[in-house]
Amino acid sequence: MVRGPLNKLVSRSLSVAGNWQQQQLRRLNIHEYQGAELMSKYGVRVPRGAAASTVDEVKEIIRDVFPNNRDLVVKSQILAGGRGLGTFTSGLKGGVHIVEADRVPDIAGKMLGQVLVTKQTGPQGKVVSKVYLCEKLTLVNEMYFAITLDRKTAGPLIISCRKGGTSIEDLAEKYPHMIAKVPIDVFKGITDEDAAKVVEGLDPKVSDKKDAVEQVKKLYKLFSESDCTLLEINPIAETADNKLVAADAKLNFDDNAAFRQKAIFALRDPTQDDPREVAAAKADLNYIGLDGEIGCMVNGAGLAMATMDIIKLHGGTPANFLDVGGNASEGQVVEAFKILTSDEKVKAILVNIFGGIMKCDIIASGIVNAARQVSLKVPVIVRLEGTNVDQGKRILKESGMTLITAEDLDDAAEKAVKAAYN
Numbered sequence: 016m017v018r019g020p021l022n023k024l025v026s027r028s029l030s031v032a033g034n035w036q037q038q039q040l041r042r043l044n045i046h047e048y049q050g051a052e053l054m055s056k057y058g059v060r061v062p063r064g065a066a067a068s069t070v071d072e073v074k075e076i077i078r079d080v081f082p083n084n085r086d087l088v089v090k091s092q093i094l095a096g097g098r099g100l101g102t103f104t105s106g107l108k109g110g111v112h113i114v115e116a117d118r119v120p121d122i123a124g125k126m127l128g129q130v131l132v133t134k135q136t137g138p139q140g141k142v143v144s145k146v147y148l149c150e151k152l153t154l155v156n157e158m159y160f161a162i163t164l165d166r167k168t169a170g171p172l173i174i175s176c177r178k179g180g181t182s183i184e185d186l187a188e189k190y191p192h193m194i195a196k197v198p199i200d201v202f203k204g205i206t207d208e209d210a211a212k213v214v215e216g217l218d219p220k221v222s223d224k225k226d227a228v229e230q231v232k233k234l235y236k237l238f239s240e241s242d243c244t245l246l247e248i249n250p251i252a253e254t255a256d257n258k259l260v261a262a263d264a265k266l267n268f269d270d271n272a273a274f275r276q277k278a279i280f281a282l283r284d285p286t287q288d289d290p291r292e293v294a295a296a297k298a299d300l301n302y303i304g305l306d307g308e309i310g311c312m313v314n315g316a317g318l319a320m321a322t323m324d325i326i327k328l329h330g331g332t333p334a335n336f337l338d339v340g341g342n343a344s345e346g347q348v349v350e351a352f353k354i355l356t357s358d359e360k361v362k363a364i365l366v367n368i369f370g371g372i373m374k375c376d377i378i379a380s381g382i383v384n385a386a387r388q389v390s391l392k393v394p395v396i397v398r399l400e401g402t403n404v405d406q407g408k409r410i411l412k413e414s415g416m417t418l419i420t421a422e423d424l425d426d427a428a429e430k431a432v433k434a435a436y437n
């Protein structure tokens with residue numbers, strides 16, 4: 016699955032001018048143990064498990080839930096995949112460990128409160144505040160299953176593959192013919208034929224195919240009734256006693272459905288969010304953190320995309336996507352500036368405003384106010400054009416701030432790249 020910031024960016028920036036443009040498209044992501052519980056409610060087979068946030072809780076769970084289990088699976092709960100192959104900043108290898116029950120408290124203690132870095136977390140990693148203890152099943156076959164929304168068919172698409180467990184991205188590239196894709200008619204719902212095609216893609220070796228068809232139908236029911244945008248099980252596996260089980264769970268939900276999925280949305284875990292994005296959401300800004308060095312403050316999603324492109328063209332990389340919108344207040348501009356300056360990776364800030372409904376003088380006052388509240392350690396390049404541009408330029412000039420002014424977009428990007436990398 017494409018899960019990088021660019022994917023988010025593409026889907027989030029498709030807004031048209033208007034007040035609701037201020038509302039950023041976000042997807043709720045829940046932890047594996049929460050996803051497993053939801054699946055279980057729908058009759059999907061999952062390993063027995065319980066989550067813990069302290070070593071004492073871990074011990075209680077072992078005593079009360081798994082008194083007779085020789086081995087257990089200890090799984091770090093972070094809102095990112097690739098945990099199995101991840102590494103803790105403490106040096107511990109692997110976010111998923113299979114160990115004997117009496118060693119579980121020790122390994123859980125080494126995970127709790129620590130930062131796990133995986134292919135999907137970015138180099139800063141994510142903190143593990145819970146571990147999920149599961150019964151150890153003997154997996155004899157690991158497969159891949161996902162339901163997502165497909166642009167081409169404008170509806171749900173079920174993806175299945177007879178190989179799973181590790182990185183599906185590599186697999187899809189190496190063996191594209193192995194991936195089965197079954198579009199579902201959202202009005203008709205899933206048919207027996209659809210489910211059978213999905214099972215053909217899974218190609219179970221030892222478990223009952225009819226049972227697999229029923230499991231697939233239950234997964235689809237959960238997906239559609241819960242307003243999921245993604246339901247991914249990697250691996251969906253077969254056990255030594257010939258059963259199909261969902262041994263992992265990644266579920267995302269459409270934020271527009273928050274009003275009718277109250278119980279699910281109560282599961283949001285803000286400790287896993289990018290702190291820059293949390294601050295931006297509070298200020299009602301369209302912000303997406305990226306990993307470059309040039310902080311951008313722009314009005315309008317289209318102009319923001321163009322600004323990022325032109326930074327790239329001049330050899331720089333944007334640190335973020337930030338659209339202050341068509342009618343941001345001075346206070347929002349201050350907040351935006353605070354977020355940009357708090358990011359240690361930012362080496363220069365490029366302000367690119369085309370004043371239409373958004374007036375240049377509001378932006379200018381916001382920048383000046385922000386500069387009074389936070390210390391500006393990096394160069395700021397400003398390009399203003401449009402409504403009240405002269406007033407805006409005067410405000411900036413009279414503030415006595417050291418700014419680099421630019422004539423047009425191209426000039427601004429060139430100056431920003433120069434300032435950031437010199």
Ligand code: GDP
Binds near residue numbers: 088095152
């Ligand atoms: P991810 O790396 O974040 O996707 O985490 P997973 O939940 O997929 O766990 C990583 C790997 O651990 C899986 O691909 C399995 O191979 C293995 N694993 C997870 N649960 C079990 C289990 O109950 N039994 C066995 N034998 N392996 C498991």
Ligand code: MN
Binds near residue numbers: 097180248249
């Ligand atoms: Mn997995």
